[in-house]
Amino acid sequence: MTGGARTAAPRPPADGPSDAGGVGGLSGPAALAGGVAGPLDPAALAGGVAGPAALRPLLDTVLTALAAGAIERGGPLPAGLPGELAQRVSAALRPDAPSADALADLTRLLVHGAADPADPACAAHLHCPPLAVAVAADLAVSALNPSLDSWDQAPAATVLETELLAELAELVGYQPQQAAGVLTSGGTESTLMALMLARDTVLGAAGSRPELDGIDPARRPRLFASQAAHFSVQRAAAVLGLGERAVVGVPVDHAQRLDPRALAEALAASVRAGETPVAVVATAGTTDTGAIDPLPACAELAAEYGAWLHVDAAYGGGALLSDRLAPLLAGIDRADSVSLDWHKLGWQPVAAGVFLARRAESYASLARRAAYLNPADDEAAGYPSLLGRSLRTTRRADAFKIAVTLRTLGRAGLGRLVDRCHRLARYAAERIRATAEFELHGEPTLTTVVFRVRDVGRRRSGSQDQGRVRGWEQDWGNAELRRRLLETGRAVLGRAELPVPGAESAAPAVWLKLTLLNPHATQAQLDQLLIEVLRTARELD
């Protein structure tokens, strides 16, 4: 790429020649006709009356590349070392003459180089295979490009998000008329939002305005979360100017659940030390094991100490869709705020994060008047604005795909998908427990199964293999096994570092993790995956 600003002389632009030549050297006069562009015009638009005709052949190209690339990959991810794939991608991206084949070529490469969560052997992360209906709905959003920072960029989408959030507030157990929320990029943004509102509400209760004046460190604000909570709590504390050290890590029990007695002690000690407990973050579905903190006890304690209760149900919120599993989240309606990620147990393409606050008025510190987006006279005239709901300005209508999915499958239909994943997790745990070479970490709560292979690679544990890091000698085996599964393209398994239940030492060991989010994966496929793990473990010996 040339012609950047660095070497250019600072002169005002002169009018160039008239633009009769089309765009990218590829288009004819059609590119110049207002809004009407033929399918071969690389600068054709997706919207308008002509958009669908321009899109159709391009979508066909993508579908063809998706099918071809998946067959070419032939498994959950491409075999090989990361450097090999990197070279191939770099070569394909090297600046060259513009090409009408770029969409086909790069899509095929993206598919070839994907870790596809629709493959039952891709089961590492809270990384779901999206539903086709959600993906199709997301296409409409891409084509129309509504942006939720003002009504006049998203008339229907503004209403649609508001209605969806009311429905989800009800699902959580909130009074939908009193609640408010917003779609987010995921749990991390939701945590940031929650802890910002907590900071401004709790510290602001004494009359200060943290959002205007900054933080008064004399208040010594503290956040409480279990040691198994997601690192986004620490990250939010850093972003918010509280500092990571403001986070008090509360001990967990053997199943990685927050210990409520430890929380009570930590809160009491904090207040004795003159600190201000700003928030308690309870996790409903930890990343490592899917553990759910005792929500009622957390609610009691947060209320007692005047702290905000945020329930991070980014993963476990999916249980609300299932009649069988919803009781696991009893007490969530007492949270001041909740996060749910529909790109986890909701089968949406990223992003589909949901943040909900029990009381709309807790959004006060985020309220914002911008003359170009939500002038007072427009609001008085009935034009609603969602600007004050989000940390973002421009914002994609991620609510649409969720709404379409809910209306297509219903809560019950989605609940059955959750139940299937949960049942598969229980089946996997059973098979792992029945296999002598495996060690199960504990019973699955949601859809995560943590286990390891006993004594894998022990005979090579003294060697200097690539990827071995000092201090992990005793765990080299399962870490290396996981990488071997990646390199051979056989499986994408997750990894966790957790103490060994019942062991004297609290030192963490490396575990393998199955995060089962594919509702179509069968028991036979799960068996096959475990066989692959054993076979690969034996190769390492």
Next chain:
Amino acid sequence: MTGGARTAAPRPPADGPSDAGGVGGLSGPAALAGGVAGPLDPAALAGGVAGPAALRPLLDTVLTALAAGAIERGGPLPAGLPGELAQRVSAALRPDAPSADALADLTRLLVHGAADPADPACAAHLHCPPLAVAVAADLAVSALNPSLDSWDQAPAATVLETELLAELAELVGYQPQQAAGVLTSGGTESTLMALMLARDTVLGAAGSRPELDGIDPARRPRLFASQAAHFSVQRAAAVLGLGERAVVGVPVDHAQRLDPRALAEALAASVRAGETPVAVVATAGTTDTGAIDPLPACAELAAEYGAWLHVDAAYGGGALLSDRLAPLLAGIDRADSVSLDWHKLGWQPVAAGVFLARRAESYASLARRAAYLNPADDEAAGYPSLLGRSLRTTRRADAFKIAVTLRTLGRAGLGRLVDRCHRLARYAAERIRATAEFELHGEPTLTTVVFRVRDVGRRRSGSQDQGRVRGWEQDWGNAELRRRLLETGRAVLGRAELPVPGAESAAPAVWLKLTLLNPHATQAQLDQLLIEVLRTARELD
């Protein structure tokens, strides 16, 4: 929706009946076959080998609804008051039995209720009509759902984002080997990222660790931005714990450009007062007028005072694509960080924000080690991680659509689109200046034209019309005119509140704004739009 957690008893889940009945009451046995689901299965997945076959009929449904909805709307937005549309959307969303028609019905409603930027009369905001090729590329991302928080969720996409960012760093004038960056949700997240790195770098230079220990208010950190800068600067200051009052608003000249002498004075006064200048934010393309601050002077002053320079080129960064316009951004390569939004002058669907830092090491305070995402032994084994680049964890591969667009059109092809919009803006300014009933605010710099209708609605200015707000009597006309254009479905024009150039009073008046981002819009369509504005203005008299 029923069955939420609020009323459910807290009992552990029991195993339900076996799941032979399919999903949502609509599917047959195909829904249970692993990964192979027929097109009529509402729970079919988009990925895998079977995904394309499941997607094809659904995409067809969307294309049909896009075409039908656009014809039904018959203009840039639906005519009517917001409440009328809201009722229609609410009715369509009302919980009902799951329906296989939901995708078609809701898409048609979304299209009907859209403000479609592909219509030349939709020209209010930095809200671009996306290119069909970018929308098609985004479909592949939705289907495969790569997430950039770990290599094993996005092998190819991880490389692709890294390569794209290096290319964009070069476009800005950075040394790509030394720079680093990340895709963001847009300018607001990029500003937050920039000011967080600025906070941690500048305040941390004295040995403190703001990201760990929180902010030391004794340092009295200050941020400097022009009074025409985007409100995301204030919002970031609030989020970051600095407080909105830490932002010093620097006066602008008649063309809304930061006055460098005023910046010099503000910085000097700040230091004299014992404050710490943390960052200067220069805007390359303001939201209201597209004004570009004097970047070289800002760079000099930021360097002199040891402050971070962030250039918000969310809008104006598009000029880098055009040989004619790139000189307007001379000096941008001296910024410590830059934001570019490809969902503005880049014709991408939202989100396509780009954040770039000149020095990769300035990311230090965001570095993050998570055992489940980027363990040290995996990195040693060659698995790259982008986790420490972003404020998010789960992150969609927004780089893909940009990369496909760049390879399809080339920088030069995109530059021609920028030039077209720029030429149309100059044409619009010329026509407005030549029309006695219009008043032009100033010459357009990029693609924004600000103007107003003289004496509109003056005869009714004493009345008590809906939407009139105290203090705006003299401006009732243009504000009401803009709403009338919305209500009649004729046009979506922007709004700005700016002083009248040359007037004695600095009090802001209401202006109309054309933000011209449709490269296919013609001069004839622009003429028609201006005629519509005049016609509507006369209706108000």
